[in-house]
Amino acid sequence: MKFIQFLFIGIFFGIVMTKSEVISWFRIQEMFRFQSFHMYGVIGSAWLMGVFFVQLIKRKNIKTHNGSNIAFKNKDFSVSRYLFGGTIFGLGWALTGACPGPLYTLVGNGFTVFIVVILSALLGTYVYGLLKNKLPH
Amino acid sequence: MYVLQLYKMNNMIDFLSQPWPWYISGPLIALVMFMLLRFGGKFGVSATLRSICSMAGAGKHCDFFDFNWKSQRWNLIFALGAVVGGFIASTALKSTEPLALNPNTIEDLSQLGIYFTGEMAPMEIFSWNSLLTIKGFVVLIVGGFLVGFGTRWAGGCTSGHAISGLSDFQLPSLIAVIGFFIGGLVMTFLIFPILF
Numbered sequence: 001m002k003f004i005q006f007l008f009i010g011i012f013f014g015i016v017m018t019k020s021e022v023i024s025w026f027r028i029q030e031m032f033r034f035q036s037f038h039m040y041g042v043i044g045s046a047w048l049m050g051v052f053f054v055q056l057i058k059r060k061n062i063k064t065h066n067g068s069n070i071a072f073k074n075k076d077f078s079v080s081r082y083l084f085g086g087t088i089f090g091l092g093w094a095l096t097g098a099c100p101g102p103l104y105t106l107v108g109n110g111f112t113v114f115i116v117v118i119l120s121a122l123l124g125t126y127v128y129g130l131l132k133n134k135l136p137h
Numbered sequence: 138m139y140v141l142q143l144y145k146m147n148n149m150i151d152f153l154s155q156p157w158p159w160y161i162s163g164p165l166i167a168l169v170m171f172m173l174l175r176f177g178g179k180f181g182v183s184a185t186l187r188s189i190c191s192m193a194g195a196g197k198h199c200d201f202f203d204f205n206w207k208s209q210r211w212n213l214i215f216a217l218g219a220v221v222g223g224f225i226a227s228t229a230l231k232s233t234e235p236l237a238l239n240p241n242t243i244e245d246l247s248q249l250g251i252y253f254t255g256e257m258a259p260m261e262i263f264s265w266n267s268l269l270t271i272k273g274f275v276v277l278i279v280g281g282f283l284v285g286f287g288t289r290w291a292g293g294c295t296s297g298h299a300i301s302g303l304s305d306f307q308l309p310s311l312i313a314v315i316g317f318f319i320g321g322l323v324m325t326f327l328i329f330p331i332l333f
Contacts, residue, residue: 003214005176010218011225013169018226019153020162025258026238029246032318032325035239038159043299045163046170050304053171064177075292075302075309082291082298082312083319089287089294090320091328095280097258099295100182100288103281104216108223111258113265117281122193124285125186129201135290 014105023105025097032094080136092124154230156237170300178211181297183288185209185216249333275332291316 021027022042031039056062057070064070093099096117098106103121106114128135170180187202188209196203235255243253251259267273288294291313293302299317302310 003211006173006178006211006214007218007221009169009172009176010215010220011222012218013166013215014219014222014224015226015230016157016162016165016169016222017219018223019157019230019232020159021156021236021257022162023223023257024236025263026236026242026246026253028321029325030239030242032321033242033245035242035245041159042163042166043295045160046166046300047163047303049164049167050170050300051306053167053174054304057171057174062175065175066177068177070174072305075307077309079312082309083316085287085289085291086298086313086316087287087320087323088283088316089291090317090322091324092280092283092285092287092320093295093317094321094324094329095276096284098284100186100284101219101294101296103284104182104219105223105226106258108220108225109227109257110224111263113263113268113277116268117277117284120278120281121285121288122186122189124282124287125183125289126190126195126199126202126285127282128286128289129187129190129195129199132201 013101014108017102017105018109023098023102023109028094028097078137084136092121150230154232156232156234166300167304170296170304173215176211178215180301181212181293182216182219183285183294183297185212186285187289188213249329251333272332287320 017023020042022039027036027039030036054072058072062070089099096103098114098117100121103114103118107118173180188206191202191204191206192213195201196206236253236257238253246253251262254260261267262273262276264273268277284294288297291298293310293313295317298307298310298313303314
């Protein structure tokens with residue numbers, strides 16, 4: 001099994017997301033209503049620790065397990081793409097209370113109706129692919 | 138000795154079954170990103186949606202999906218793991234306490250007719266029956282569509298932009314995260330009062 005390590009990292013990720021309640025629709029509402037620090041704490045501390053890991057990789061020139069370089073590509077600059085795309089995702093995030101990671105983990109939590117949400121997200125991704133050249137980027 | 142070990146293990150499971158505080162969970166999510174990078178992947182869950190479209194054959198008539206999705210198999214396996222992790226956390230590590238939601242949120246939502254019972258999500262919306270209602274359709278079908286469409290247009294979601302991108306000080310990711318909040322606030326404060 002070639003990708004077994006990714007299965008385990010995914011399992012770990014699913015457990016962390018469930019136990020920290022970031023998959024909760026209610027927690028997302030609490031976040032958008034600025035009524036709790038919880039979500040900001042999770043995302044903020046993930047970001048701080050993330051900065052540390054990225055700097056560690058860059059400064060210590062840490063390689064992947066099989067010795068290749070870990071490359072960080074600069075994202076192409078644009079405002080419209082990130083602002084419009086981001087806003088549309090934000091509308092969906094507040095509605096479903098889930099970003100793509102939690103979509104998967106909620107199914108595991110027994111909210112099987114999220115299979116329909118995933119199918120709908122696949123349709124959204126597909127329609128984006130069809131309209132891509134007509135949208136500002 | 139064995140009984141003692143069993144007792145300790147039970148204690149451990151009880152310990153892990155409590156809700157995890159943000160200052161533990163946030164750094165562990167960053168650790169997920171680090172582990173993915175170390176194994177030659179990267180942290181960006183919404184990319185799996187594009188890969189699944191490609192896997193289903195969308196590349197035959199749309200260039201955007203015409204790429205070697207097999208190079209992304211690691212991410213699909215990661216997403217599968219996230220399902221399994223959700224199952225383990227909600228069974229073996231199930232919390233006995235209700236979610237500690239802010240009373241103000243409970244009050245605000247009850248005014249919209251959404252009642253908090255201690256679950257992760259309002260069951261009357263996130264059930265199969267609700268698919269046939271207008272509210273359920275909007276939340277589940279329209280909401281899912283917006284997540285898929287928006288993340289791909291923005292080139293990432295919370296993991297790809299808010300964690301991976303911001304950790305590498307990418308300005309585009311900051312713009313995307315500002316967008317996430319504009320959308321979320323518009324939905325919560327302007328559209329929810331009409332929808333619910």
